[in-house]
Structures are given as C-alpha cells and as structure tokens.
Amino acid sequence: MTTGGTAVWRQLARRPAVRTLGPFVPVVALWWALAALEVFPPAFFVGPDVVLAELAGLLERGILPGYLSDSLTRLWYGVLFGLLIGLPLGFLIGMSPLARRLTWPLLLFFQAVADIAWLPIVIVWFGFSLTAVTFVIVYTIVFPLVLSIVAGIEQVPQELVRAARSLGASRLRIFVEVILPGALPSVASGVRTGLGYGWRALVAAEIIVGTSGIGFMMFDARRVGDVAEVFLGMIVLGILWYALDALFLAPFERATVERWGLVRQEAAR
Amino acid sequence: MTAPRAPRIRSVLWFLAPFAALLAVWAAVVAATGVPMRIFPQVTDVARALVGMTVSGELTAHLAASLRRVLIGSVLAVVTALPFGIALGASPRLSAFFAPLLRFSVALAGIAWIPIATLWLGYGDGAVIFIVWNAMFFALAYNTMLGVRRIPLPLLRAARSMGTGRLRMFWEVLLPGALPSVVTGLRVGLGYGWRGLVAAEIIATGAGLGYALFLAQKTFSTDVIIASMVIIGALWLIMDRLLLAPLERRTVQRWGMTVAVS
Amino acid sequence: MTALQIDHLHKTYVDGYSGDEVVAIGDVSFAVAEGEFVSVLGPSGCGKTTVLNIVAGFVEQTAGTVTVAGKPVTGPGPDRGVVFQNHALFPWKTVLGNVTFGLRMRGVPKAEREATAAEYLRLVGLTGFEHRYPHELSGGMQQRLGVARVLANEPAVMLMDEPFASIDAQTRRRLQEDLTRIFQERRPTVFFVTHDVDEAVFLSDRVVVLTGRPSTVQEIVEVDLPRPRAWRTTGELPRFRALCNRITDLLVGDEADAVADPA
Numbered sequence: 112m113t114t115g116g117t118a119v120w121r122q123l124a125r126r127p128a129v130r131t132l133g134p135f136v137p138v139v140a141l142w143w144a145l146a147a148l149e150v151f152p153p154a155f156f157v158g159p160d161v162v163l164a165e166l167a168g169l170l171e172r173g174i175l176p177g178y179l180s181d182s183l184t185r186l187w188y189g190v191l192f193g194l195l196i197g198l199p200l201g202f203l204i205g206m207s208p209l210a211r212r213l214t215w216p217l218l219l220f221f222q223a224v225a226d227i228a229w230l231p232i233v234i235v236w237f238g239f240s241l242t243a244v245t246f247v248i249v250y251t252i253v254f255p256l257v258l259s260i261v262a263g264i265e266q267v268p269q270e271l272v273r274a275a276r277s278l279g280a281s282r283l284r285i286f287v288e289v290i291l292p293g294a295l296p297s298v299a300s301g302v303r304t305g306l307g308y309g310w311r312a313l314v315a316a317e318i319i320v321g322t323s324g325i326g327f328m329m330f331d332a333r334r335v336g337d338v339a340e341v342f343l344g345m346i347v348l349g350i351l352w353y354a355l356d357a358l359f360l361a362p363f364e365r366a367t368v369e370r371w372g373l374v375r376q377e378a379a380r
Numbered sequence: 381m382t383a384p385r386a387p388r389i390r391s392v393l394w395f396l397a398p399f400a401a402l403l404a405v406w407a408a409v410v411a412a413t414g415v416p417m418r419i420f421p422q423v424t425d426v427a428r429a430l431v432g433m434t435v436s437g438e439l440t441a442h443l444a445a446s447l448r449r450v451l452i453g454s455v456l457a458v459v460t461a462l463p464f465g466i467a468l469g470a471s472p473r474l475s476a477f478f479a480p481l482l483r484f485s486v487a488l489a490g491i492a493w494i495p496i497a498t499l500w501l502g503y504g505d506g507a508v509i510f511i512v513w514n515a516m517f518f519a520l521a522y523n524t525m526l527g528v529r530r531i532p533l534p535l536l537r538a539a540r541s542m543g544t545g546r547l548r549m550f551w552e553v554l555l556p557g558a559l560p561s562v563v564t565g566l567r568v569g570l571g572y573g574w575r576g577l578v579a580a581e582i583i584a585t586g587a588g589l590g591y592a593l594f595l596a597q598k599t600f601s602t603d604v605i606i607a608s609m610v611i612i613g614a615l616w617l618i619m620d621r622l623l624l625a626p627l628e629r630r631t632v633q634r635w636g637m638t639v640a641v642s
Numbered sequence: 643m644t645a646l647q648i649d650h651l652h653k654t655y656v657d658g659y660s661g662d663e664v665v666a667i668g669d670v671s672f673a674v675a676e677g678e679f680v681s682v683l684g685p686s687g688c689g690k691t692t693v694l695n696i697v698a699g700f701v702e703q704t705a706g707t708v709t710v711a712g713k714p715v716t717g718p719g720p721d722r723g724v725v726f727q728n729h730a731l732f733p734w735k736t737v738l739g740n741v742t743f744g745l746r747m748r749g750v751p752k753a754e755r756e757a758t759a760a761e762y763l764r765l766v767g768l769t770g771f772e773h774r775y776p777h778e779l780s781g782g783m784q785q786r787l788g789v790a791r792v793l794a795n796e797p798a799v800m801l802m803d804e805p806f807a808s809i810d811a812q813t814r815r816r817l818q819e820d821l822t823r824i825f826q827e828r829r830p831t832v833f834f835v836t837h838d839v840d841e842a843v844f845l846s847d848r849v850v851v852l853t854g855r856p857s858t859v860q861e862i863v864e865v866d867l868p869r870p871r872a873w874r875t876t877g878e879l880p881r882f883r884a885l886c887n888r889i890t891d892l893l894v895g896d897e898a899d900a901v902a903d904p905a
Contacts, residue, residue, distance in 0.1 A: 134481035155500055216395045217402060223620065224613035227491075227579045228590075231597030232605045236419065270730040273700050278744035278795060279720030288743070292734040311491045311572065315579040318494060326492075330583075333495040341495050345488060352487035 131357075157339045162346070165339040174328075179347065182324040185241065186313055189248025193305065197253040198298070201260025205294070206286065211261060218258055226251035226312045230319055244316040251312040252305035259304065263297020264290055299364040306360065310352050421603040426610070429603040438592070439611070445587040447615075449505065450577055453512025454570060460513075461520035461569075462562070466554050468521070469528025482522045490515030490576035498584050508580040508588070515576040519569035520562070527561025528554050556631075563628045570624065574616055589615075644709075645831040646674040646697065646799050651706035653692055666692045668856030670706075674799065677829040681842035684852030684860075685893055690835045694803050697833065698724050711798040720744055723792030725802040729784045731776040737763070737787055738772040744795035762790040765824055782813040786820060793830060802834045806841065815873055818844055826870045839893070843885045844871060851892045860892055 123129050139159055145151065146158025169175035204210045204218075229247055237243040267290055275289045317326025325344050332340035407423045417425055433439035468475050468482075493514050497507040531554065539553045555562075581590020589612055596604035653667040667689040674680045682690045695701040697708050699718040708715040710722055723744070731740050741759040750758070763769050766786040776784055785805055792800050806814045822845055825832065836842050842849045849863045865885060867876055876882055 130476075131480045134478045135484075138481060212394065213398050213401075215398075217398045219621075220399070220613050220617060223616035224609050225575045225578045225616065227575055227582070228593060228609050228612045230582070231593045232602065232609070234597055235600055235602060235605070268730070270726050270728065271732065273698070273718065274724065274726060274730040274732075275743070275747075276700075276718035277698055277720065277722060277724045277801075278791070279747040280743075281747070284747060289732065292732070295734075308571075308575070311575060315491045315494075315575075315582075318491075318579075319582060329492075329495040333499050336499075338496075338499065341499065345492050345496065348492045349484050349488035353484045356487065357483070 153338075154336065155338060157342065161339045162342050165337075165343050169340070169343070175343075175347075178323055178325050178328045182313060182317065182326070183351075185244050185317075185324065186248065186310065188245050189309055189313070190252060190306065192245070192249045193252030193256065193309065194302070196249065197256035197301075197305070198260070200253070201257040201298075201301075202264070202290075202294075204257065205261040205264035206290070211265075215261070218254060218261075222254040222258060226308060227315045230316055234320065239320045239322065241322075244313065244320055247312050247316050248309045251309040252302075255305040255308060256298075256301040259297045259301025260294060263294035263301070266297070267293035296364065296367045299360075299367050303356070303360045303364055306355070307352075310355075314348060417602060418600055419602065421606055425603040426606045429601075429607040430610075433592075433604070433607065442587060442589050442592045442608075443611070443615075445505075445585075445591075446577060446581065446589045449508045449581075449588065450512055450573065453509045453573060453577075454516055456509075456513045457516035457520055457569065457573070458566075461517045461565075462524055462555070463550075465521040465524025465562075465565075466528055466550060466558065469525040469558065470549075470554060472529070475525050475529055479522075479525070482518065482525065485518040486522050489518040490572045491579050494576075494580055494583055497580070503584045503586075505585065507584045508577060511576040511580040512573040515572035516566075516569035519572055520565040523561045523565025523568065524558055527558030527565070530561065531557035559631055563624070563631065566627075567620070567624050570619065574619070578612060643676040644673050645676045645678070645711060646833060647707075647709040648672055648693070648697070649707045649709075651693060651696065651703055651708065653689065653696065653701070653704050665856040667696075667703075668853075668858045670852065670857060670859055672850050672859055672862060674831060674833055676831055678848070679825055679832045679834065679846045680848050680850060681834045681836055681846040682850045682852065683836060683839065683842050683889065683893070684857060685854045686837070688852045688854055688857040690852060690857075691803055694724075694801050694833065694835050697799070698722050698801050720748065720795045721798040723795050723797035723800050725785070725788045725792055725800065725805045727804045727807055729776070729788045731784060731787060731791070733776055736773050736775055737768060737779070740776065740787055741790050741794050743791060748795075758794055759790075762794045765793070765827065766790045767820065780813075781809050782817055785809065785817060789821070789824065793824070793828065797830075799831045799833055802832060804836055805834075806838075807836070814841075819872060821845060822869075822871050839886050839889050840877075843867075843882060843889065844873070844876060849885075849889060851889055863889055863892075 124133075143158050143160070146153075146156060146161070150156070166175070204214055226247055229250055230243070233243045233246050237246065271289050271293060272285060275285050280288060313324070314326040317324035318330045321327050321330065325348055329341050329344035332338075332344065403423055410420060410422045421429075430439070433442075468478060490511055493511060494507070497510045497514075501507045501510055535553065535557060539549060544553060577588075578590040578593075581588040582594045583590075585591050589608055592608045593605055593612075596602075596608065649671050651667055651670040652665075654663050654665050656662070657664050670689075670693060672680075682693060684690050692701065696703045697710070697715060699715050699722065713721075715722070732743065735743065738756075738759055741762060742755045745755040745758060759772075760769070763772065766789055768783060768786055768790065771779065771783070776787065779787065788805065789800075806817050809817060818841060824830075825845075832845075834842070834845060843865055846865050849865060851860045851863060852858070853860045863885060867879065867881060867885070
C-alpha cells in the first residue's frame with residue numbers, strides 16, 4: 112500500500128462511523144457466503160440479500176414502521192412511568208436510613224423476581240393488553256433504578272456533606288447541592304441497567320402477549336417459517352438498543368463521571 | 381465472646397423482618413377487601429399451593445428442569461466466553477476492531493434470539509439452554525475483553541519481562557487481572573440468562589418454572605402463579621447473594637481490586 | 643477576645659466490635675484568642691481530630707463545653723469553617739462554584755459573591771482558575787482552594803484537620819509558607835491539627851500538646867518566633883529548633899511513660 116493509501120486508511124479509521132461499522136463488514140460478508148453456499152438449509156438460514164428484500168417489502172407496506180413505533184411507544188411509556196416512580200422513590204428511601212433498612216431486603220427480592228415472571232399474573236389482571244406490557248416494563252425499570260439510587264446516595268462521601276454543613280447549607284440545600292449531584296452517576300447507571308432489562312422485557316412481553324411490535328413480528332414470522340423476517344427483527348432490535356445505549360445512555364453515564372473526574376468502571380449492559 | 385456472632389443473627393433477623401411485615405400487610409389487605417382468589421390469592425392460598433406442588437413432586441420436577449438448564453447454559457457460557465474474551469482482549473487491535481460488534485451482540489443477547497432458537501432447535505430443552513448460553517456468552521465475553529484491556533500496562537510489562545509464556549500469561553496474569561470485569565460480566569450475564577430462561581420456558585417448553593407460570597396463567601391459578609414467582613425470586617436471590625457476591629468478595633475484594641457497583 | 647473556648651472536654655464512645663468503652667478525649671481545656679494561630683499536637687489516637695470534629699459540630703461531646711465567639715456549639719455552621727485532609731471539594735462545581743458555595747448558602751448577592759471570591763482566590767494564588775474543576779488541579783492547589791472556600795465565609799474560627807498530611811514534602815513546604823502568608827495578611831483565627839512538630843512550630847503562635855489516651859493537655863508551648871515567617875529564615879533560628887525539641891521531648895516522654903507504665 113502506498114504511503115498515500117495508508118494515510119487515507121488511517122484517516123478513515125479515525126471517523127467513529129467507520130470504526131463502528133468496521134467489524135460488521137467481515138461478519139456480513141461471512142453471513143452472505145454461508146447463505147450463498149447453502150451451508151445451512153434455506154428454511155433455517157437466509158442471506159443478507161433476502162433480509163434486505165424483506166426489509167424493503169415491509170417498509171413499503173408500512174408494516175415495519177408500524178411495529179417499530181408500537182414497540183418504541185411502549186418502551187417510552189414504560190420508561191416515563193418507570194422514571195416518574197423510580198426517581199422519587201429512590202431518593203425518598205435513600206435519604207431515610209430507617210426506610211432504607213426496612214425496604215432494602217424487599218427491594219432486593221422484588222428485583223430478583225424476574226420482570227418477565229410477572230407477565231402471567233399481569234395478564235390475569237389486565238388481559239393480553241398494552242397495559243400488561245407497560246406494567247412489566249415499568250416494573251423492570253423501577254427496581255434497578257431505586258437500588259442504584261439508594262446505593263448512590265450511600266456512597267456520597269460523608270466529608271462532602273460535612274463540608275457543606277460547615278459552610279452553612281441547610282438540609283434541603285445539602286440534598287440539592289451535594290446528594291443529587293453526588294448520586295447522579297449512580298442514577299445514570301441505574302437508568303442504563305433498568306432500561307437494559309426493560310428493553311428485553313419488552314421483547315419477551317410482545318412475544319407472549321402477542322398483539323404488535325417487533326417481538327410479536329418475529330414470533331409470528333417464526334410461526335409461518337419466514338426466516339428472513341425473524342432475522343430482520345433481530346437486527347432491528349439490535350440496532351435499536353445499540354443506538355439507544357451508545358448514543359444516549361452510555362454518554363450520559365460517562366458525561367457525569369468524566370466531567371466531575373470521578374473514577375468508575377464502564378461495564379456492558 | 382458472643383459479640384461477633386450476635387450481630388450475624390441480628391442482621392439475618394433484620395433481613396427477614398420486612399418480609400414478615402409484607403406478608404402481614406398482604407394477608408390483612410386481602411382479608412379486608414375480600415378480593416377473589418381469581419384476582420389475588422391470600423397468603424394461605426399461596427402457601428398451600430407451594431406445599432401442594434412440593435408434595436406432588438411438581439416443584440422438584442420444575443426446579444430440576446430449570447436449574448439443569450441454567451447450569452448447562454452457564455457452564456457452557458463460562459467455558460466459551462472466558463477464553464474468547466481474554467484472547468480478544470489480549471490484542472489491542474482486535475479488541476478495538478471487534479468491540480462494536482460485541483456490543484451489538486450484547487444488545488441482542490438472550491430473549492431476542494428466542495424465535496430463531498425455536499426455529500432452529502425446535503421447542504424444548506435445546507432452545508432454552510441455547511438462550512441461557514447466548515445471553516451469558518456475549519455479556520461475559522464483552523466484559524472479559526474490557527477487563528483484559530483494563531489491566532494496567534506496568535503489570536503486563538512486568539510479566540513479560542519475566543519471560544512469562546502464553547499459557548501462563550493467560551492463567552496467571554490476564555485472567556486474574558481481568559477478574560473484576562469478569563465478575564461483573566458474570567453477574568450481568570447471569571441476570572440476562574436467568575431472565576432469558578424464564579421467558580424461554582414460558583414460550584418454548586413443557587417443563588420448568590417458566591412453564592409452570594405459563595400453565596397456571598391459562599387456568600387463572602393465581603396461587604400457583606405467585607408461588608412460582610416467589611420461588612423464582614428466591615432462587616435468583618440465592619444465586620446472586622450466596623454465589624456471586626461471595627465470589628466477588630473472595631476474589632476481587634480480597635485482592636484489593638476495584639469493585640463494580642451493582 | 644476569645645474566639646474559641648474549650649472547657650473540660652470529654653468524649654467516650656463504644657467500640658462497635660469489642661463492646662468496650664473507649665475514651666477518645668480525657669479532659670481537655672484551652673482557649674484560642676481572636677486572630678491567634680493555635681496548633682494541636684499529640685501522639686496517635688490522642689483524639690486531636692475528635693476535638694476538631696466536636697468543635698466543628700460533627701460529633702457531640704460526652705461532657706464539657708465548647709464555645710465559639712461566646713456561643714455554645716450545637717452543630718456545624720459557617721462560623722466554624724473546616725479544611726479537610728482530603729479537601730472535600732465539590733467535584734461537580736468549578737473552583738468559583740466551590741469558593742462561592744458558603745456565600746450562596748447565606749444569600750449573598752451575586753456581584754458581591756464574585757467580588758469576594760476573586761479576592762480570596764487572589765489571596766491563595768488561584769486567580770485564573772475560576773472555571774476549572776477540582777480534579778484538574780494539583781493536590782496543593784486543591785488544598786489552597788479548600789482554604790479559600792472557608793475563608794471566603796469569614797468564619798470565627800478556621801479549623802484545619804491535618805490539611806497537608808497527604809501532600810508531598812516539597813509542596814507541603816510551599817503550602818505552609820502560603821498559609822503563614824495568608825495568616826499574616828488576614829489574621830483569621832486558626833485551630834490547626836497536625837502530627838508534624840516542625841509544621842506546628844513554624845505556623846503557630848501557641849502549640850497545645852496533648853497526652854496519649856486518655857488525653858489531657860500536657861503543656862501549651864508559646865511559640866515566640868518573630869513574624870512574618872519563612873522556612874529559610876525562621877527555620878534556621880536556634881529558637882525554632884529548641885521549641886521543636888521541647889515539644890518532641892514532651893511527646894516522646896509521654897510515650898516513654900506509657901511504655902514504662904502500661905495501663
């Protein structure tokens with residue numbers, strides 16, 4: 112490769128879009144090859160070209176956008192209510208040592224009852240409906256969020272609170288000026304974890320409750336043996352969550368931490 | 381000297397007290413409002429269901445099925461993801477290149493694979509185990525890779541300058557060095573795997589706790605539903621608190637490495 | 643005018659693990675006049691930080707009284723500003739945000755706040771760093787910011803809890819000189835806890851030497867060295883060495899007594 116060539120390559124490699132899409136190129140190529148060579152029977156495995164055709168078809172008929180908006184709307188409502196419930200609850204519990212002691216074991220336990228395990232009882236209560244799905248997503252988000260907030264408040268260094276007190280801050284101001292910012296990285300982390308579970312719960316709920324949405328689309332396609340549509344659904348889901356996490360959640364978490372120079376680990380959710 | 385032991389018993393009691401309170405409130409509310417069992421069972425109904433399931437052997441059968449699948453899936457995941465993650469992490473170029481792909485796979489891991497898994501493997505054990513493996517594998521591999529990348533360079537250099545061979549590097553430097561992230565990966569992965577298990581069992585099989593839930597829902601047997609939920613919750617608590625947390629304590633914390641917040 | 647009065651301060655607590663009662667402070671009494679720099683020294687475990695925490699209002703005493711500017715201490719407050727060992731700066735606030743924090747809490751209007759802040763930042767030598775975050779500053783600069791944050795509030799007493807203990811030796815010397823310069827210019831009342839004898843003598847007007855546990859005031863040593871002070875000059879004076887030796891003897895002697903008579 113000429114020096115000019117390597118320079119171009121290195122320039123390209125620096126752009127985030129290229130870095131992100133880079134590894135998918137060999138994978139897609141391999142995928143295409145496996146399908147073209149019919150290494151697996153076509154009933155079980157189709158190539159990217161077929162999936163693309165499927166995508167075009169679904170887009171044209173407006174089905175995919177419909178399902179997509181259904182899924183996203185449910186997620187949105189779930190997140191909204193999850194935050195509306197989880198944030199105040201988390202801070203209320205976190206600020207009261209008594210409340211913390213009383214509720215911590217309960218929180219742990221309810222967090223342990225897999226969100227998806229709530230689907231059957233929720234279906235009994237609300238039927239195969241949107242409410243059922245939203246309930247599960249809200250539940251999925253609330254508990255990790257509350258647990259993270261409580262833990263986050265606990266790890267605010269006592270000295271910061273003392274410093275604020277010896278500078279004349281009232282209890283309310285300590286909450287606003289010290290506790291809230293101090294717990295913010297944990298809140299970001301809790302939101303990220305909660306949404307990770309919520310996203311998966313959404314897919315499972317759609318499959319089980321089965322009215323609409325990408326999860327339903329995949330399951331229905333499986334039922335009729337339409338492999339391309341199943342593949343398509345998976346890719347759409349993957350892209351959606353990856354985009355949500357990489358473009359919003361992770362930067363938010365990182366921003367609170369980096370800007371304030373706190374030391375944290377970045378884990379994948 | 382009883383002082384160290386007494387706090388232990390006290391802390392266990394403190395842990396259980398809220399549950400006792402919850403049960404009391406539950407019983408009182410159901411009794412007071414007279415809500416039908418079809419909508420919400422009484423504590424005694426659930427207790428009876430639990431006993432019934434145990435006596436009839438149903439519970440054991442379901443438990444065995446679920447636990448077996450989790451065990452197989454997670455062992456497979458650990459055995460495949462650790463070497464893969466470490467090998468990937470050991471090469472800065474490879475890990476930088478493939479990181480987005482791995483992240484994408486984590487985004488997809490587990491439940492989203494259920495339809496395709498049932499297509500490829502049919503309904504039954506195979507599909508469920510696949511889902512558990514799938515959910516754990518990607519999360520664990522990604523976190524392991526991150527963990528290896530985070531090993532401080534001086535540590536790696538020190539090992540290399542002492543002539544550490546590749547295999548030894550793996551066992552004695554890379555694996556322990558990546559341990560905090562590996563443990564995080566285990567926790568996250570098992571969390572996804574567990575949820576994947578329940579979902580897969582609801583959708584795809586004829587035995588297991590998820591299936592028990594599914595069946596009970598069809599017959600509106602809320603007492604069995606709640607009994608199964610309690611068991612699922614207790615199981616996960618046991619797995620997380622009695623297995624994972626001590627694992628973390630005995631390795632990561634004992635060696636004074638940073639601890640991930642969970 | 644007495645800024646700080648401590649009378650027969652006594653503090654015990656129950657050791658969480660062994661269940662024994664521990665005497666943190668035996669019987670400590672002394673006073674600090676307005677504009678005076680007083681250091682408190684003592685062997686490890688003598689409770690000097692506990693005394694500071696009680697004066698600051700973070701911890702309650704078991705017996706005895708603490709009065710600041712005539713008023714008894716009932717809790718933390720801006721009249722007793724604290725400079726912590728690990729600075730305790732608010733990481734999410736800029737340098738300016740940290741310095742003006744106390745002023746904001748007291749409702750001082752913006753223009754006045756910023757003027758005061760500018761003045762104290764100049765005093766500690768941090769002008770130009772207003773919009774940086776604490777983690778961008780070096781250890782020495784962080785401690786200087788901590789001092790500015792407290793002084794901007796114009797407390798009756800500035801409490802300093804081994805503020806230079808985790809700073810490297812060279813920076814520590816500079817910070818000590820900065821502190822004595824600030825003291826020279828502003829004459830705040832300072833209550834300074836340390837374990838470093840040289841530091842105590844260099845900075846203070848008087849040094850309170852505590853005994854080991856249960857602690858009492860062994861002796862209060864007058865530091866009659868001329869001001870202003872600098873390491874190059876003051877540190878070379880024979881009087882300086884004599885004072886340091888005197889205090890070291892007190893500490894060691896107390897230790898030797900403790901060894902000879904293990905109670």
